Amino acid sequence: MTTLHETIIPTKRVRRITVLISGSGSNLQALLDASNTPSLPNSQITHVLSSRSNAYGLTRAKTHTPPIPTSVCALKTFQNRNPGSTREDYDCEVARQIIESKPDLxxxxxxxxxxxxxFLRILNGEIPPPGAPALPPPKVDSLPSGTEAIPSMKNLSLDDKEKPTSSSQEGDRLEKKEVEGKEETKEANKKTVELPSPPPTQQFPIPIINLHPALPGAFDGANAIGRAFDAFNNGEIEHTGVMVHRVVAEVDRGEPLIVRKVEIKKGDKLEDLEGRIHEVEHQIIVEGAKMVLEELDKEGRP
Structure with a gap:
């Protein structure tokens, strides 16, 4: 006879993912689209941290439903606002912001x-993160150059002030009000979808994975696609690839989790190869995240 204990299936906590970006965020978009679907079940992107304030990935996060909290930690800005700080200090600040977001991955x-x-030692739980740094907002002593102050209504002539509206203008006003009302409703609906709650206490180590557009041991570091393209044209390689790997101190040398070969065709332009690689990236970044989250479940991590 089946007991009550045997029939109750405990509800899993939705896993929280923090994503670090520097650019357009197309791989972030792949993760956003896959979250809480069979491709990446029981998970949600809960924070996006960018190294650039103008990265379009921030817009992707803010306009998602629900909107994803974002933050920016730019190296030069950090060093300018914290005189005497080092590159390692910057990495520690990035680690601090990550831990504040309470991620599982x-x-x-x-x-x-x-x-x-x-940075890795902090996320492994070996040493504590630093306290909040001195990051005051830039002082605004005056309006930026080229910006005009908003004139007072008292100083405007009748031609500058709001004139009586015609019936057509009134119709435009009502239509605008209706559109604004719909936008407010849309925003309210966004807010009703809540992000998952964090764990009671932060669990360590926090797993970190990276997407790199090359095969293991080949073209580590920056401009991997361009270097692979040149190597193909020089007859040195027949194909390239993409991998998701664990992050370790050695650049792009962590344990590969998922590896895919990518064909380079004779007559390809660099942008052809880039497009082919990006298609694979969008697939395996989701697969890699799913793999690590499944490992956490198997470990019984709360």
Missing amino acids: VVLAGWMHILSDK
Whole structure:
């Protein structure tokens, strides 16, 4: 006879993923689209951290449903606001912001900085993160050059002030109000979809994976696609690839989790190869995240 204990299936906590980006965020978009679907079940992107304030990936996160919290930690800005700080100090600040987001998994999806050993030690739980740094907002003593102050209504002539509206203008006003009302409803609906709650306590080590557009041991570091393209044209290789790997101190040398070969065709332009690689990237970054989250479940991590 089946007991009550045997029939109850405990509800899994939705896993939280923090994604680090530096650019357009197409790989971030693949993760956003896959979250809480069979491709990446029981998971949600809960924070996006960018090394650039103008990265389009931030817009992808903010306009997602629900909107994803974002932050920016730019190296030069950090060093300018913290005189005497080092590159390692910057990495520690990135680690601090990651831990504040309370993730189960960190995914580097086009993050353009090499992370130091101290960063990894913080995310492994070996040493504590630093306290909040001195990052005051820039002082605004005056309006930016080329910006005009908003004039007072008292100083405007009748021609500058709002004039009586015609019936057509009134219709436009009502239509605008209706559109604004729909937008407010849309925003309210977004807010009703909540992000998953964090774990009671942060679990360590926090797994970190990276997407790299090359095969293991080939073309480590920056411009991997361009170097592979040149190597093919020089007759040195017949194909290239993409991998998702664990992050270690040695650049792109962590344990490969998923590896895919990518064909280079005779007559290809560089952009042809880039497009082919990006298609594979969008697939395996999701597969890699799913693999690591399944490992956490098997470990029984809360």
